[in-house]
Amino acid sequence: MSESGTHITGLGLALPGVAEAADLVSSGERADAPPPDPAERIGRKGLRYKDRATQLALVAARDALCDAGLITPDRERCAAGGSTAVVASSNLGNLDSVCTIAGDIAEKSVAAISPMNLPNASSNVVASSVAIRFGLRGPNLMLCNGVASGLDAVRWGASLISAGRAERALVVGVETGNGVTARLTGVPEDDQLDGAVALVLESSTAARLRGATSMASLGEGVRSTSVAGCVGSLLPYDASASGGTHARGTRSGGAVEAGPGVWFVPERFDLSAPLPGTEGLERHDVTRTFGRASGALGVLQCAAAVSWFASGEATAALVTSGDDGCDGVAGMMLGAPRGAR
Amino acid sequence: MSWFVTGAGAVTSVGKDADETFANLCAGRSGLAELRAFDSAQYRTQHAYEIDDRPARERDVPYRATDWLLRSVTEAAEQAGLGTDLSGIPVLVGTGLRELRSAELAWRDGADFDISRLHFGTALRERFGTSDSHTFSNACSASLYALALATDMLASGMHETVVVAGVDTLTESMYGSLDRVHMEPPRSVQPFDRQRRGVLMGEGAAAVVLRRDVEDRSSSLGTVRSVSVNCDAHHVTAPDPRGITEAVRAAHDLAGVKPSDIDLVLLHGTGTLLNDEGEATAVSQAFGPDVGVPLMTAVKSMTGHTSGGSGLLSLIVALRSLATGWVPPIAGLRRPVAEADGFRFVQKEARRVSDMSLAQVDAFGFGGVNAVAVVERGAR
The missing domain is CATH 3.40.47.10 (Thiolase/Chalcone synthase)
Known part of the structure; x- marks a missing residue:
């Protein structure tokens, strides 16, 4: 583990057709894979009245915390909860609850709706429910920030750690497809992600103190108005270098030193579109496997990068979310753990 | 460390800007009125603190929250001398309910609403040229949470200026769910009073410009x-x-x-x-x-x-x-x-x-x- 920076020390997945992290990068259609079943994964207790996005988030969060060695399946209260933040990201998570409640009131009356649905009317129900279940009392953030939201969540998790507000952060990205999201987004249900991904981010000091293993190190997060601008700021293209290779990354405070071998591109990005500086980079669009991932995308991409590192295929990964027409493009470099190189 | 507030803006049920809002609060004027947003026959609760800018009673339109947000940010940025070009400046928005009211109107009534505007980044980019904006949906502490993150950005030395804002509008799903849990519908908000019955929703936006340092400290609002x-x-x-x-x-x-x-x-x-x-x-x-x-x-x-x-x-x-x-x-x-x-x-x-x-x-x-x-x- 490097001396400084922020590391991924745990990974949790609630995705169709994925049993383990290695399945993240094996290509192939998962149309036939059954959706994750939260009750089967973590039991029914505590799932009642929770919307599906919250249930999926709880599954991924539990697995990530277990993977990081912060809890065990038998002992879910996190002993380090006071210094652990939660950052969740979802754009569409509670949309079905909100629209269904509004519809029921108009069709019948307010007496027809359930008071137990009150928490689901507030979009932060995912982040707070995760904190409550596992006893995480640090800062608790809910990002609902459009297509770049997941990667923004990773950046804010790292920011809470570097600002000293927490020693670690559980970052969760979740989306779910249903009739409401399909109609309002115009994306068919079978092309929407129905799943959650969670990462434990930890300062190198905190990780070292408890003997945790790094799965990846995080570089600096950037935001730009375009994909080209974002990639350009993360991959300073050095034309003077022999053969026009990438300058070795310099933007990450030393955390990510190698040029990337893989680029996790924005949702439905043209895989053959020319972009200076990205020649020779293998492009990978996780949404072609798992469906449009909206607010979960960046977290899913980071998890895929971890899986990529574990397979030994790259020592650094470029991750970008967002397109030129939206509010901004987020990007980040991730580095493989030292031992893997 | 301290961070300087160099501009402030607000839109509320008691004022079109920060000055008017503060003056009316000091005068004890309330924005309380009978429910205008929704078909009140469907509810037990009959009151709210709305910004009364809909085209007609019970005829709601999308994007009202976005509109107030842009107004409050404009007011704060102008007071801070930033003008309307905020490119390169992070804008952090705290909100409980985003544009969920617009989503309700689109889902139920077929209102014209682009779901990619559920968060506020696209509107902020169009108006102010921002590329680093963040919508935090952190319930009723959202805008102070955003302020905390803004101070972290300034403390990191990466930024000199950050704009922080907060906004919310009534949604039927929240107003109705609160109605459902009231024992008796409140007729007004009475904080800390023994006779209080519960909360009533209000509408509004607020924004501040936060800076690491200022040349003239007497120009700071605090x-x-x-x-x-x-x-x-x-x-x-x-x-x-x-x-x-x-x-x-x-x-x-x-x-x-x-x-x-x-x-x-x-x-x-x-x-x-x-x-x-x-x-x-x-x-x-x-x-x-x-x-x-x-x-x-x-x-x-x-x-x-x-x-x-x-x-x-x-x-x-x-x-x-x-x-x-x-x-x-x-x-x-x-x-x-x-x-x-x-x-x-x-x-x-x-x-x-x-x-x-x-x-x-x-x-x-x-x-x-x-x-x-x-x-x-x-x-x-």
């Missing part, structure tokens, strides 16, 4: 000394006084102040049975024998619960109160709850106090998300 954030990790809707007490103490510690240094507290004060008891208990605990030192007020008695924007609105009011000496009252507070024994509430009418320097601002939200700020007086 400084943010600290913002603490945490989570009760206790219950999805009910507060836990222990988490709130910790948040208050952390804010004091970060600012390097003692309870006896605080001259004014802008309480969260939602008028719900649980919040007001919990908040009073927690503040009592954190202040100990000094609980009678600061004046205490809560603006939701006149603005309603403006949800994600409420913390920042309280902060703007706090800075104006410190600068002018005028503290708005808690309208409708007659007999305070027992848990607030010893509190120096401002009741009935605004009070003029000289030599106030430090204020504490509370904001708490569903899921136990707590944020507490300490601010210091500026020159204007």
